[in-house]
Amino acid sequence: MAVYTQVSTEEMTAFLHRYDVGTLLSAKGIAEGVENSNYLIETTAGRFILTLYEKRVNVDDLPFFCALTDHLAAKGLNIPRMLRDRRGEQLQTLAGRPACLIEFLSGVSVTHPTPAQARAAGGALGDMHKALGDFRLGRPNSLDLAGWGALAARCGADLDHIQPGLRGRVMAEVEWLEANWPRHLRTAVIHADLFPDNVLMLGDEVSGVIDFYFACTDIRAWDVAVTHAAWCFENDGTGYHADLGRALVAGYDRQFGLSTDERLAFPILARGACLRFLLTRAWDWLNTPADALVTRKDPIAFLRRLDFYAEADPETLVPA
Ligand SMILES: Nc1ncnc2c1ncn2[C@@H]1O[C@H](COP(=O)(O)OP(=O)(O)OP(=O)(O)O)[C@@H](O)[C@H]1O
Numbered sequence: 575m576a577v578y579t580q581v582s583t584e585e586m587t588a589f590l591h592r593y594d595v596g597t598l599l600s601a602k603g604i605a606e607g608v609e610n611s612n613y614l615i616e617t618t619a620g621r622f623i624l625t626l627y628e629k630r631v632n633v634d635d636l637p638f639f640c641a642l643t644d645h646l647a648a649k650g651l652n653i654p655r656m657l658r659d660r661r662g663e664q665l666q667t668l669a670g671r672p673a674c675l676i677e678f679l680s681g682v683s684v685t686h687p688t689p690a691q692a693r694a695a696g697g698a699l700g701d702m703h704k705a706l707g708d709f710r711l712g713r714p715n716s717l718d719l720a721g722w723g724a725l726a727a728r729c730g731a732d733l734d735h736i737q738p739g740l741r742g743r744v745m746a747e748v749e750w751l752e753a754n755w756p757r758h759l760r761t762a763v764i765h766a767d768l769f770p771d772n773v774l775m776l777g778d779e780v781s782g783v784i785d786f787y788f789a790c791t792d793i794r795a796w797d798v799a800v801t802h803a804a805w806c807f808e809n810d811g812t813g814y815h816a817d818l819g820r821a822l823v824a825g826y827d828r829q830f831g832l833s834t835d836e837r838l839a840f841p842i843l844a845r846g847a848c849l850r851f852l853l854t855r856a857w858d859w860l861n862t863p864a865d866a867l868v869t870r871k872d873p874i875a876f877l878r879r880l881d882f883y884a885e886a887d888p889e890t891l892v893p894a
């Protein structure tokens with residue numbers, strides 16, 4: 575359960591008084607998520623999400639995330655806005671943490687997507703990339719190729735405690751990606767973490783995209799590769815579902831589209847995506863405090879995906 579920071583009822587009540595959102599009826603910690611503390615708040619005016627930003631979110635980046643979500647919501651996409659208090663402020667401090675009150679969107683995250691749902695997710699990603707065409711801000715990706723190398727070095731020999739031989743495999747992959755990374759591809763602002771748990775769905779429709787806290791400027795097609803790796807396998811990384819892969823890319827192509835160069839580089843981008851999640855999960859696996867109410871995610875599930883992409887043929891994976 576991702577509640578790292580406990581907020582007392584008194585603190586919560588005083589916090590809500592800054593906004594025009596009625597009075598507190600209930601506040602429950604949300605079990606899903608690993609990065610931030612999230613509460614579902616019910617007031618006399620409706621439902622809201624309260625997020626307290628933890629470890630990986632840099633407070634200096636919060637204005638970028640506010641501007642990004644405002645931009646996408648203004649374009650009519652189903653993106654929850656970070657609400658403004660009576661003084662017009664979006665960013666707050668609560669229980670000693672940076673915090674935001676966020677619009678609640680209906681919908682559920684799917685655990686076993688159907689091809690129709692994967693197509694809708696690909697379409698939502700394409701819509702986002704289209705809507706970001708005129709977004710002028712940027713944010714460097716701290717979890718890019720250089721960041722993966724640095725994180726791998728910080729995990730060091732402890733990687734072998736997760737699985738014998740993992741350190742050597744990871745270091746070889748970092749080296750291979752450094753030699754082969756498609757640096758010529760177009761960059762843009764991307765979501766960079768579009769896992770099924772960050773997409774809210776009603777039936778086969780996307781009712782919301784959440785969790786923009788890894789959004790950054792990087793290779794745009796890498797966002798498609800991250801989404802592909804997140805949506806098209808069993809949770810443990812076994813069993814690639816080609817029907818989901820085809821549907822997701824078709825949904826994306828319909829709304830935005832991959833170039834020939836992006837298709838050719840897709841397995842390399844996907845290997846980079848797998849390494850990114852393998853490493854952040856490995857770091858969390860090795861460093862999550864014993865008293866944190868959070869379920870650690872399995873790094874090896876992304877090693878299995880990496881093995882798949884290392885053998886994959888771009889023509890089959892993302893046919894034109
Ligand atoms: N705006 C929203 N409307 C409805 N539900 C939301 C909203 N924001 C978050 N949630 C719920 O809270 C859960 C956790 O949110 P979120 O994924 O942002 O947390 P996180 O700790 O940043 O997660 P992650 O591990 O995916 O990075 C989501 O799975 C969803 O159920």
Ligand SMILES: N[C@@H](CCO)C(=O)O
Pocket residue numbers: 608609767769851854855871
């Ligand atoms: N979506 C990520 C967590 C956020 O980095 C994962 O499943 O590992």
